[in-house]
Amino acid sequence: MGPLKGVKVIDMTTVLMGPYATQMLGDYGADVIKVENLDGDVTRLIGPTRHPGMGPVFLNTNRNKRSVALDLKKPGGRDALLRLIQSADVLIYNVRPQAMARLQLGYDVVSDINPRLIYTGVFGFGQDGPYAAKPAYDDLIQGATALPALMAQTGDGVPRYVPNALVDRIVGLTAVGAICASLVHRDRTGHGQRLDIPMFETMAGFVMGDHMGGLTYEPPLDKGGYARHLSRDRRPYKTSDGYICVIVYNDKQWASFFQATGRDDLRSNPVFSSFAGRATNIDTVYAELARIFETRTTAEWIDLLTTADIPVMPMHDLESILQDPHLVSTGFFPVVDHPSEGRIRSMKASARWSETPVETMRLAPRLNEHGSDVLKEAGFSAEEIASLVRGGATLAALNSTTE
Incomplete structure (x- = not known):
């Protein structure tokens, strides 16, 4: 099953970035062998557990x-x-390369x-710069790529990290794509290669792709x-009874919005009537939308905007998303029987x-x-x-x- 059936991955990663990447490779059909130290991946200990060593972060990143x-x-x-590596297609690690060298x-x-x-x-920094040997974590890379500074600009002026392991997951996704591309190259040429995916450079491009703005030009x-x-x-x-997520973006959507809300006064206002006018006065536009949306309930707005074909979604919390009618219909959060943990809520691969x-x-x-089985497959006898x-x-x- 899966497009990567027959690909063997030796997964030496821990915590989140690497395990998230290798879980996706496993979801896509690869045989992923997770090599853990004798204490196990530290994420086994995170969060509420039914049994020691089987915490929710681990359960949701290592299927x-x-x-x-x-x-x-x-x-x-x-x-x-080394005997496991002999028959592998991919080896992935997320310690610093210097640590791999010390392990020979x-x-x-x-x-x-x-x-x-x-x-x-998958590690912190490209190996041709002065940060090559520095340790890196999600929070550090968020800060170094301006995300807390951007959060401060949009809020109360206090820098904050995004409340999600954003860097780990984005770099993990980048690794999956790079590994698949490398497998294509290997199948064409017969040659493997070393592949480095640095967190800092990956996120610098990710953030600055949106926010380079006038710094794109020289002089800025x-x-x-x-x-x-x-x-x-x-x-x-x-809204009058909660919150709602709406984006009124292109000219067609704005025309529908004016008609649905009876705001012909905005239709003739140059601040609202064109894309250029809205872009130049975006703070004024969003502030007016905020005032308008307080006038009706969330349910009323969802009905009105859906009928007008204006993009709208509910604002979920961590519990209500589990009951989202679309995700329920697609079975995205199946409740399954884990051999040791009993009934748990899992998540499906999205692709x-x-x-x-x-x-x-x-x-x-x-x-x-699976230790005994994996070692026997590599040629180890029982003795x-x-x-x-x-x-x-x-x-x-x-x-x-x-x-």
Whole structure:
């Protein structure tokens, strides 16, 4: 199942950025082998849990993977990983490259073992600049790419991070695309390659693509920034009984809005009557919309705007989104039976293929749940696996007293 069926991925990543990317590869059909240390991915510990080591962040970022626990600082653990790499198509890690080199797992080492391997690093900074060895986290990269400064401009002047691991997920998505492109190249040429996806550069392009503005030109025409995005009234609009998300954008939508609301006075106002006028006076336009939307209930506005074909959506919270009629209809949040956690709410892959449909084959694994199977597939005998357990390079198989 899935367009990546037959692709084997060695996933050495932890926390969110890398695991999010490899979950998508698994969703698309790849065989993802999650290599964890003997304590497991730290996200196993985050959030409310029914059982230790199976927290919601982990459950929602590690489906369609198999788990094997290896201590890569022990010779036996490192050697086991190298044997797994021999038959892999992709290796992905999210520590700094310097840490991979200390483990003697740099590209120069693994490419000799498997020249067809796509050796993928998702980490903080490009390796040809002064930040190469710096650690990086989502919050740091948000700050370094101006997101808190932009948030301050649109609110009360206080810089704030976006309340989402935005950087980790965007860089993870970027990694998925880059890996798939590298697999196409490998299939055409027979050659693997090293692939670096730095967080800082990825997000600098992501943010500045919107906000470069007059800084695009040399000399600059202004101080940058996309005026519509930075308007303080670009926000969910307060209605008489709640909030609503509306965008009245092009001339056709504005004409429909004037007619539906009976605001012919705005139709003849140059501030509202043309795209150029609205763009130049966006703060005035959004402030007037905010006043208009307070005059009716949310339900009244949704009915009126939907009839007028003006883009409108409800403003959900974390609970109400689970009951959204579209997501309910498409089955986006299926409740499934996890082997150890019981009934849990999962999420479907959003992409759809007509010829290679995807489905969840495995829910997030317990630590080392598939360790014995993965090692046997790599050619390890039962005695070799038992020796790795005795040497502290891996854990005993689940529900086993012999390994």
